[in-house]
Amino acid sequence: MLQAWLNNITLDVKLAFRDRQAIFWSYVFPVFFLFLFASVFTRGRTEMVGNLLPGLLTISIMSASFFGMSVILVTMRERGVLRRYQLAPLSPWFIITSKLTSSLVISFSTLLLQLLLAKLFYKVSFVGNPGAIIFVLLLGSLTFLSLGFIIASLAENVKTAQVLGNLLFFPLMFLGGAAFPVQFLPSKLQQLAAMLPSNYLIRALSNVMNQGQSLLNTAKPLGALLLILLVAVFLAAKLFRWEAREPMPWQQKIWAAALLAVFVGAALFTHSE
């Protein structure tokens, strides 16, 4: 089964590279975004490009998750590709883990490309430990991809998936500090911002990338991301649907509501500390 799992992942990555649209959204667009950001916000001052990178990478991760993977998954479900998989003796975990992994491979390659170009064109130097940076990027990507998986399970069709994606993407981008520093927000909103997953990721990234801190000194945002990841993967498995025709059973809706409540509660609790 491990061989089948690996085969499914490599094939998935291959298929993405055969699809022009996928290549555009995974590579062309993020690179364009890098240059746009760098020229608009910094006028080429390299030390500022370095400061932009945590937000920029977070935006890349979020769009790969909320617009990339979730839409692909809903399309697979709508067209009956998942149903074809369902006919084989496979569990939802097979789809969840292999899809998360293949999306992670593609998303991570996007991030590396952005980092490489930032280094080449803007001479950005990274003070942090490369291993630590990679770890944070992988953890962050997985967390948001899992959130994307939940969107895919909740959405009835591609349109609702896009709407849900936008509803998450823009608040997480603007409030989370990906588009501009959180300090620009009113203080009430800053408190909210500090609880957003995007803000945890940006903080973790600037900690290890720009300030050269160790992972241990980044434990709080990393722990928050890990918690969100675990909850999201669990929820993704609970909410998983092979086909679009059957409406979501009420048990699944209760699961979703209960976990969301636990999650918000936990976020509020850790924040008040």
Place this chain on the structure above:
Amino acid sequence: MNLTLSGNLTEIATQGTAPLFSAPALIVVRDLLKRYGDLTAVAGISFAVQRGEVFGLLGPNGAGKTTTVEILEGLRARDGGEVTVCSFDPATSAADVKRRLGVTLQATALPDKIQVREALALFARFYPRQADIAQLLKLVALEEKARSQFDTLSGGQQQRLAIALALVNDPDVVILDEPTTGLDAQARRELHQVILDLKRAGKTVLLTTHYIEEAERLCDRVAIIDHGKIIALGSPRELIAQSRGQSRIELRTTEPVPLRVLRQLPFIESVTESGGVYSLRSVDVSRALIALVKWLEVEQRELEDLHVTRPTLEDTFIELTGKRIRE
């Protein structure tokens, strides 16, 4: 996969779990019940599919065919009755059933950019028992398309690929849900050939269709299903014989003949006329013909045209369900 399965089958029968003293049916359905809210989709149907048989579920859209096969595949829960596939209950042993079953559904697809051979190789890996991909490609006549992407295939090719995918695990039972719906006549004929090849290879096939001639041509036995119930079950020949459907004699004469006179001829049950063509129904066509010809000669009437039509499965179907199946 061994496509000349006669040898292989006896091998399977003598080893493993299948008891030698009886040949258990590979699919058993007893009093199956399924409701969607207020709608009863399957209202207590029973049938069994024997090893090596091609069994057809024939019925109009919405009759409950797809629901039935989806329950057999373990994709849907049932509300009542008993079901076993290869002696496993799909409700409790879905994985065991899926390992032994090959399925095509109406609403399945593959990723656009996947190649034919890639798809077959990938799905074969999901099973412990794997068929030979090259042989599968040959069976469904897709050898030349092995490296083509799914989105470049025609509807008929996609459907043949779906059948090949259903065979990647060298299944004991193949379930084909409306395999030819939406295909043109040529593609349908090609697919029929594939199914006949499966039959020749000794595969057990459960087929749903709303094409009567398809059931008649491919199936050893047919269950006619309507409103979630089986209303007739037997070989196409038996079903036709069972029906009150009679052979018809159709004739045209140079001059009109009074209907009353034709009705009085022996062995003729009823006579209708439309557009100068007389249609005579009879339970004993040969005797009726002799009587008719004798009468024509005595009366010195001249025939312009005469032919006999035998009842078809369609006649049986219309008689039983009161409707025609429309595409």
